[in-house]
Amino acid sequence: MSAQVSATELHTLSSKAIAAKEAAHCPYSKFRVGACLLTNEGQFIVGANVENVSYPVGVCAERCALATAVVAGHKNFKAIAVATDIIPGASPCGMCRQLYV
Template sequence: MSESENDWLNNLIRKSAEVRENAHCPYSKFRVGAALLSDDGTVYTGCNVENACYPVGVCAERTAICKAVSEGHKKFKAIAVITDREETVTPCGLCRQSLREFQIKSIYCAKATPVNGKYEYRLFTLEELLPHSFGPEYLL
């Protein structure tokens, strides 16, 4: 990975860590932040927003996707996801299907705390997270 590629990725992960601070998770205490990079370079962030009626809650990844789509963006290069755990945590099943809808193929799952200013992460492909998936092409 080149130095410049490393920089944009670290910035994307840093934005996911910043928005993690806004997580509304009084029930799970499980904060999540996501930063979604659109094809024109715009970054949309999202955090998890829980609800006293549990099923109403929305994950960070889908918050970011909905913000982007509502602003007119539907093409994306990558998403970064971060929690408070010092291990990589992957998106839930609902979010994987949402990533699939918009063909978000590079999913960077970061560890909670940067080391020397750099976040450690693991890159997953959409195919790894949701193999043999159902997608929009079946409905066209």
Template sequence: VRETCQTYGLSEGEFGELLARVTAAKATAYCPYSKFRVGAVLLTRGGIFVSGANVENASYPVTTCAERVAFAKAITDGHRGFRAVAVATDISPPASPCGMCRQCIREFCDLETPIIMFDGDSNFSVMRLEELLPLSFGPEALGVQSQA
């Protein structure tokens, strides 16, 4: 953990807070269809933590994943700029954000932003956005300035 924190510019307290909150967030999922709980937490540049979890729907494509719930909250609460994204599921090895969520992260985060993925036992792996979504398509392609 110490090394991870140094590499990605987080304090150990922040890392612990991300783990505690993402675990709690997972319990707020509404997933009667997949029964696959996902929690997500964002750490803003201002030091605020914003949580989300998956919210499914009988019409599967109407589902919103945990990461997109967290960004929806953060963005409409006025936050811009994020230092880290944490995601947690109950499986091992840790699940990564789906491609749709990587695209959502891309809209609002630097390519260097660390994405910390926890499994059900608090083991984790970390990748930067650029590593999870290389050669990405973003706002610039449509003439819109990035929010990162």
């Protein structure tokens, strides 16, 4: 993810990440997370966290967005935005940090 992101793309990316929080399924933690990936082709792919009663089985918003993008045939990305309900925002979990590499 090293390509230049325009101001318009950044606005759209962050807006879509914020909107994606609405799709989060987090009945246990109540911690909504939305993510949006921008592909090199200019497409925006969103994801939201999906919890399970067994916490490690849940899916983070970032991994949800990436899996959706890969299934749709995308392999190269310009940027990712992640949104939460807390201020300041939260850091990605360890699994998502490894995913970014």
